[in-house]
Amino acid sequence: MDIQEYIESGILETYVLGAASEAETRELLYFKEKYPQVQIALQELESDMELIAEQMAVMPPPGTWGRIEASINELTTVPAYEPLRLKDAGGKSGHHFKTPDRDYIEVAESESTHMTIHKSWKWVFAAVFVLGKIFLGCAIYFYLENRQAQEQIQELKTELRQNHLR
Amino acid sequence: MKTEKQISTPLNRHNIHELYDKYSAMLFGYIYEIVRDNNLAEQHVINIYNYIPDHIHEFGDNLQITWHQLQRLTKSYLEHSNSAKYDYQIHNTGYSKYDNRNRFLRLMTEEQKQVFCNAYYSGKTTAELSKELNKPEELIRSALKGAFIIIKKG
Numbered sequence: 540m541d542i543q544e545y546i547e548s549g550i551l552e553t554y555v556l557g558a559a560s561e562a563e564t565r566e567l568l569y570f571k572e573k574y575p576q577v578q579i580a581l582q583e584l585e586s587d588m589e590l591i592a593e594q595m596a597v598m599p600p601p602g603t604w605g606r607i608e609a610s611i612n613e614l615t616t617v618p619a620y621e622p623l624r625l626k627d628a629g630g631k632s633g634h635h636f637k638t639p640d641r642d643y644i645e646v647a648e649s650e651s652t653h654m655t656i657h658k659s660w661k662w663v664f665a666a667v668f669v670l671g672k673i674f675l676g677c678a679i680y681f682y683l684e685n686r687q688a689q690e691q692i693q694e695l696k697t698e699l700r701q702n703h704l705r
Numbered sequence: 706m707k708t709e710k711q712i713s714t715p716l717n718r719h720n721i722h723e724l725y726d727k728y729s730a731m732l733f734g735y736i737y738e739i740v741r742d743n744n745l746a747e748q749h750v751i752n753i754y755n756y757i758p759d760h761i762h763e764f765g766d767n768l769q770i771t772w773h774q775l776q777r778l779t780k781s782y783l784e785h786s787n788s789a790k791y792d793y794q795i796h797n798t799g800y801s802k803y804d805n806r807n808r809f810l811r812l813m814t815e816e817q818k819q820v821f822c823n824a825y826y827s828g829k830t831t832a833e834l835s836k837e838l839n840k841p842e843e844l845i846r847s848a849l850k851g852a853f854i855i856i857k858k859g
Contacts (some may be wrong), residue, residue, distance in 0.1 A: 552850050558849070595731070600747055
């Protein structure tokens with residue numbers, strides 16, 4: 540096969556765009572290993588692709604990196620008993636994409652400490668919070684009631700003392 | 706208390722940040738052309754950067770990720786993503802609100818543009834394009850070749 544003719548056939552462009560069939564890809568990767576011209580031509584085409592991507596570049600919203608960083612932190616430490624689930628595994632390329640949709644709330648995270656609790660605990664926390672508020676309300680109510688009663692007792696004592704003096 | 710394990714990754718946050726600085730605008734622009742939705746494009750960018758550490762073994766031993774490799778990962782990710790509208794439509798009114806950024810597309814003929822965009826954004830193979838456009842595969846390859854000559858010439 541004339542390798543120059545192969546390079547000129549447009550198959551390299553097809554491969555670089557990801558539009559080549561599996562058989563074409565296999566063949567091309569074989570020629571890439573065998574002929575340095577193919578490798579050089581591919582590198583040039585990859586540079587061309589980068590050029591067009593640069594032309595079409597659009598800055599992502601300002602908070603995007605922050606969100607990526609937060610997700611990386613979340614994935615850095617995971618509980619040993621809960622492996623990350625795979626979403627839509629398989630496919631022709633064999634890629635597996637992990638999703639962070641675990642059934643756990645990340646409570647705190649830092650380099651040295653990390654705590655993960657089950658979501659069901661949120662109802663316990665909510666109940667404790669509501670009960671705490673109720674107890675606080677009761678305590679204030681009874682404190683005020685008690686203070687009022689004390690004042691009334693004092694008044695009655697004063698009245699009794701005055702009546703006694705008369 | 707159950708023990709925790711660390712995900713071992715050859716890429717640290719610093720490396721990912723470098724990659725983000727280098728390619729995020731290109732990646733966002735590329736994905737936007739496919740999904741045509743800023744929020745969705747942003748979410749895909751976030752997901753892709755999160756998946757890089759898990760797929761680093763696919764990029765070779767030197768950990769130097771090229772745009773081409775990142776784009777391949779992106780295409781593969783989009784193929785598996787249910788939310789991505791992975792079908793590039795060409796409109797008479799233009800390609801998207803960012804079209805005017807691409808001088809190469811403006812220089813291409815309609816046929817070259819159609820073939821190039823469907824392969825580049827939609828990931829369609831030459832066989833699929835040949836069938837869809839009812840044209841021989843050689844013609845599709847030739848159109849792609851012509852599109853790349855325009856890109857080279859600038």
